[in-house]
Structure formats: structure tokens, C-alpha cells
Amino acid sequence: MSTIASSLIFPAIASAQDIKIALITGKTGALESYAKETETGFMMGLEYLTGGKMEINGRKIKVILKDDQSKPDMARTLLAEAYGDDRVDLAVGTTSSGAALAMLPVAAEYKKILIVEPAVADAITGDKWNRYIFRTSRNSMQDGLAAASTIKGGGSIAFLAQDYAFGRDAVKAAKESLAMVGSKANVVHEEYAPQNTTDFTAAAQRIFDALKNKPEPRILQIVWAGPNPMNKLADMKPERFGIALAPGGNILPVMKTWKNYAGTQGTIFYYYDFPKNKMNDWLVSEHTKRFKAPPDMFTAGGFTAASAVISALSKAKSSDTEKLITAMEGMEFDTPKGKMNFRKEDHQALQAMYHFKIKKDQKNEWDLLEMVKEIPASEIPVPVKNKR
Structure with missing residues (x-):
């Protein structure tokens, strides 16, 4: 796969003094929309954080874009190409958890930093982690603990998830999270379906x-x-059996199809109207102006990764890997969600999550969610799972 440079914004040929960053995403395939949002957010983040100059410490920033098609082998190859042939100072990526896991050993081999965004599998900052890995995206345990905090009472829970790394990792984390928050609810069924499933009739019947x-x-x-699949499941009228749906947050185009399910509750890691801070205000305003729609959750994720990059380079005053690691361990940085910090033990960004319900009275096509509660990072006790 050839390198695609963002030559509309940056010089096509980088000088030796340029800071070079590889942004690897899965822009081809099922997660294409996530990848495009991440890229948009990353570029807007660099713009905002450098005052439009696209430079830091007196050095121009050059971003090299690569599409791994969410394929682990390609992700591994492209990261090696970025570190070796392109000689990037650090890399950011990728969209698929499976592809991200394949990249981790490459960062260790080349002794270069990889900031993981937006992949969520716990193993990335768990048993597959190495010291060159930092993650700005939330992990499955953060998702699980946020959801579990809303289900502390008794009752019965079933899961429907995709049958690959993300889905199985998320359910495992959700079950562990329920135990951690002391929930009395029992998990009675786990249903895993292929990623490309369109007919949920049989799966839903087993769950019901x-x-x-x-x-x-x-x-x-x-x-x-x-x-x-929430709409398809809702069409099967689970309420006949007293069953309530609890969707995880999703991208805006998906969530706006949920309008008929006002009052349904879930948890999400970003919705444009929830965080109240200067950075998010700019992102929402500028994104709406440029794209006629508010920023989505992976847009905010890309922006967050850019903030981590600029904060690290500014604090280290260098692009040297060891100086960056020293600067980044325990580093606090601003994001559209507010303050985050990289935990020293596993380099996972600790962050807030949000408990939402779908609005009944929606003023426009993007006025979708009402916040029930912000769940601060201090109430999300993510366990350290690496072997450091």
C-alpha cells in the first residue's frame, strides 16, 4: 500500500527537521466511517493546537496517511513502512482492534511510539502491551464499567455482540465490570453474531x-x-417479554435512526453536546460550519490523539522516543472531553464517560441524546492488566 501524504495542507516533501507522524486507519471496509472521522478530528486537532501554523517547537508537522483496510497483516506492514522507510517520529492508529494488536510488536521492534486511537480491545494496554504503546481511546473495561454503573441492582442481562475481537473483548469486560461494581444482576446469555449479519431473527429468539x-x-x-441492529431487535417487540434494550453509544448517523425509542438508556464515551469546555466548543462550532453537522465520537477521538501528540512534543521539547515516553507517562492533557491523563502503569488514558437516554422531543436531526449523568474517571476503576 503506497503512502498517501496530505499534501493539500503540508509540504509534499518533508525536510529533515520536519516532525513526521503516520496516521494509520481502516478507511476501506466496514469501519470506514470511523476511520474518516478519526482523520478529520486528528487534522482539526493539530490545526487548533498549533494555531493553524502546523508546527511545534519551530518544526513543521507532516502527517502521512495510510489505509490498512482493517487488515492485521496490512496494518503491521504499513507501520513498519512508516517507522522504517518514512522515518516517522511516531505513529497513531488504528481503527480495528485486531489490526491494532498486530501493530504493537512493530512499535517495540522499531522502538517508536504508537498512540492507539480508536481501537478498544483491553489486550492493547493489557497482556499485549509494551512500553511504546499509549492509548487515547477508551478501552473495553471503561465501556463495561460505565455501563455496569447504571445496572447496580438485580435482574437479568443478555448480550448481543459481534463475533470478533471487539465484541468478545467487550462482553468479557462487561461481565467483569458487573462484578467490580457489585451488581446483583445475572448474565444469563451471550449471543455472538458474524460482523456482516443482517437477519437477527434466530439470534433474537435465542436471547428472548x-x-x-x-x-x-x-x-x-x-x-x-x-x-x-437495535432497530431490527426493537421491531421484534422485546417488550412482550419485559425486555429492555440497552445500546452502547454509536455514531450519529446510526443513533438518529433510534428516534422511535425515546427513553431508552445506554452509555457513550462522547456526544458533542455533553462536554462543556473551550476545546469542545471550538470543535463543535468549526465542524458544524465546515461539514454541516456536529462532530461525532471518533472525530473527538482523533482530536484527542492530536492533543496527546502536541502536548507530548511540547513537554518533551523533542521528538526523541525516550524523552517522549518520559514526558507522556502520567501526562495530563486537554481534550474535547476535558482533562485526560496517561496512567503510568499501562499508558491508558483515563477519562470520563456518559450515561444517556434517547430524547423524546428532538429539535433537529442531531438533537438525539439527553445526559443522565457524567461518569467521571474517578468512578471508573479500570484495572491494570499488563505485566509491567
């Missing part, structure tokens, strides 16, 4: 059969990347 005679409340948690 497992839940319908169990203690209330009966909750079906949906863990799904890409086009979400």
Missing part, C-alpha cells in the same frame, strides 16, 4: 427465550460496531 422467564429487570445489552 433465555431472558423471558428470568428475574426483572431484563436487559439486552447490544455491543456492535458499524450499522447497529
Whole structure:
């Protein structure tokens, strides 16, 4: 896969003094929209944080874009190409958890930093982690703990998830999270479906059969990347069996199809109207002006990764890997969600999450969610799972 340089914004040929950053995303395939949002957010973040100059410490910033098509082998190859042939100072990526996991050993081999965004698998900052890995995106345990904090009572839970690394990792984390928050709810069923599933009839029937005679409340948690099956499940009228749907947050084009399910609750790591800070105000205003729509959650993620990059380079006053690691361990930095910091033990960014419900009275096509509660990072006790 050839390198695609963002030559509309940066010089096509970098000088030796340029800071070079590889941004690797899965712009081809099922997660294309996530990748495009990440790229948009990353570029807007660099623009905002450098005052439009696209330079730091007196050095121009050059971003090299690569598409790994969400394929682990290609992700590994492109990262090696970035570190070796392109001689980037650091890299950011990628969209798929499977592809991100394949990249981790490459960072260790080349002794260069990889900031993981937006992949969420716990293993990235868990048993597959190495000291060159930092993650700005939330992980599966943060998702799980946020959701579990809303289900502390009794009842019965079933899961529907995609049958690959993200889905299975998320359900595992969700079950562990329920135990950690002391929830009395019992998990009675786990259903895993292929990523490209379009007919959920058989899966839904198995879930309904497992839940319908169990203690209330009966909750079906949906863990799904890409086009979400909530509408199809709702059409099967789970309320006949006293079953409530609990979707995880999704991208705006998906969530705006949920308008008929006002009052349905879930958790999400970003919705443009929730955080109140100067950085998010600029992102929402500028993105709406440029794209006629508010920023989505992966746009905010890309912006957050850019903030981590600029904060690290500014603090280290160097692009040397060891100086960057020293600067980044425990580093606090501003994001559209507010303050985050990289935990020293595993380099996971600790961050707030949000408990939402779908609005009944929506003023426009993007007025979708009402915040029930911000869940601060201090209430999300993410366990350290690496072997440092």
C-alpha cells in the first residue's frame, strides 16, 4: 500500500527537521466511517493546537496517511513502512482492534511510539502491551464499567455482540465490570453474531427465550460496531417479554435512526453536546460550519490523539522516543472531553464517560441524546492488566 501524504495542507516533501507522524486507519471496509472521522478530528486537532501554523517547537508537522483496510497483516506492514522507510517520529492508529494488536510488536521492534486511537480491545494496554504503546481511546473495561454503573441492582442481562475481537473483548469486560461494581444482576446469555449479519431473527429468539422467564429487570445489552441492529431487535417487540434494550453509544448517523425509542438508556464515551469546555466548543462550532453537522465520537477521538501528540512534543521539547515516553507517562492533557491523563502503569488514558437516554422531543436531526449523568474517571476503576 503506497503512502498517501496530505499534501493539500503540508509540504509534499518533508525536510529533515520536519516532525513526521503516520496516521494509520481502516478507511476501506466496514469501519470506514470511523476511520474518516478519526482523520478529520486528528487534522482539526493539530490545526487548533498549533494555531493553524502546523508546527511545534519551530518544526513543521507532516502527517502521512495510510489505509490498512482493517487488515492485521496490512496494518503491521504499513507501520513498519512508516517507522522504517518514512522515518516517522511516531505513529497513531488504528481503527480495528485486531489490526491494532498486530501493530504493537512493530512499535517495540522499531522502538517508536504508537498512540492507539480508536481501537478498544483491553489486550492493547493489557497482556499485549509494551512500553511504546499509549492509548487515547477508551478501552473495553471503561465501556463495561460505565455501563455496569447504571445496572447496580438485580435482574437479568443478555448480550448481543459481534463475533470478533471487539465484541468478545467487550462482553468479557462487561461481565467483569458487573462484578467490580457489585451488581446483583445475572448474565444469563451471550449471543455472538458474524460482523456482516443482517437477519437477527434466530439470534433474537435465542436471547428472548433465555431472558423471558428470568428475574426483572431484563436487559439486552447490544455491543456492535458499524450499522447497529437495535432497530431490527426493537421491531421484534422485546417488550412482550419485559425486555429492555440497552445500546452502547454509536455514531450519529446510526443513533438518529433510534428516534422511535425515546427513553431508552445506554452509555457513550462522547456526544458533542455533553462536554462543556473551550476545546469542545471550538470543535463543535468549526465542524458544524465546515461539514454541516456536529462532530461525532471518533472525530473527538482523533482530536484527542492530536492533543496527546502536541502536548507530548511540547513537554518533551523533542521528538526523541525516550524523552517522549518520559514526558507522556502520567501526562495530563486537554481534550474535547476535558482533562485526560496517561496512567503510568499501562499508558491508558483515563477519562470520563456518559450515561444517556434517547430524547423524546428532538429539535433537529442531531438533537438525539439527553445526559443522565457524567461518569467521571474517578468512578471508573479500570484495572491494570499488563505485566509491567
